[in-house]
């Protein structure tokens with residue numbers, strides 16, 4: 001696929017998916033979602049990718065749905081079918097991110113609004129630049145949160161803050177986002193690129209299979225009973241205990257050296 005609105009490259013085990021509409025703060029379009037889906041599929045199939053980073057080019061992370069697409073309609077001139085647009089684009093994109101069996105980091109370099117905030121929330125870890133801002137912009141337009149915002153945000157910040165953000169549309173700066181647990185870390189804007197690369201490469205060197213299994217277990221545990229979760233842990237642990245990375249982890253501990261995990 002010839003990417004026009006994203007770029008995707010792999011460096012040192014990290015897949016970098018970059019939204020590339022900087023003059024529109026990387027607002028999402030139908031095309032951008034399809035390109036992102038394709039890149040996410042590539043990351044999933046590539047054993048050399050052990051961490052995925054989602055980042056925006058320029059001063060924005062992602063300003064949500066491109067609002068001109070609502071008024072201009074589709075490329076062929078037909079009006080935008082909103083439900084179908086969500087089902088075939090953003091819903092699949094969010095699901096693909098959440099289900100990636102590797103760590104996913106949102107590098108929130110700037111504003112994350114509406115479906116752009118959902119995109120950041122779908123990641124496992126959020127590293128924010130001090131320049132980042134966060135808003136559930138939907139209510140400002142008379143819409144409900146979408147792209148998983150109603151499911152993801154309360155799980156990250158709790159019911160009360162999620163509801164407040166969603167019905168006020170208030171803008172949070174990076175420090176406030178850190179305070180309420182919306183992001184994991186904030187670094188000054190000038191240190192952000194280096195800190196993000198270091199974080200991503202650290203996660204790419206981690207035991208990928210165990211991370212994938214942990215993601216699945218914790219997500220399932222939110223809807224399962226304790227006894228069901230205990231059983232799933234037993235099955236997953238038996239599988240991982242036979243993995244090369246477990247052998248390496250134990251060997252490195254006994255040898256008093258740093259482990260060299262391969263992700264297998």
Ligand code: T3D
Nearest residue numbers: 023024025027063064065066067082085111113114115137
């Ligand atoms: O069918 C469906 O898909 C429904 C799904 C809906 C999902 C949604 O995401 S709804 C929410 C859509 N997003 C918004 O409502 C956010 C709109 N943007 C803003 O409120 C502000 O731009 C920000 C608070 C995000 C940032 O403000 P600021 O002052 O830093 O930047 P700006 O000057 O407003 O924006 C810079 C440019 O980006 C500007 O273009 P220009 O005038 O320089 O040519 C602006 O129009 C453009 N831009 C920003 N956001 C969008 C956008 N263009 C199109 N769509 C946008 N969402």
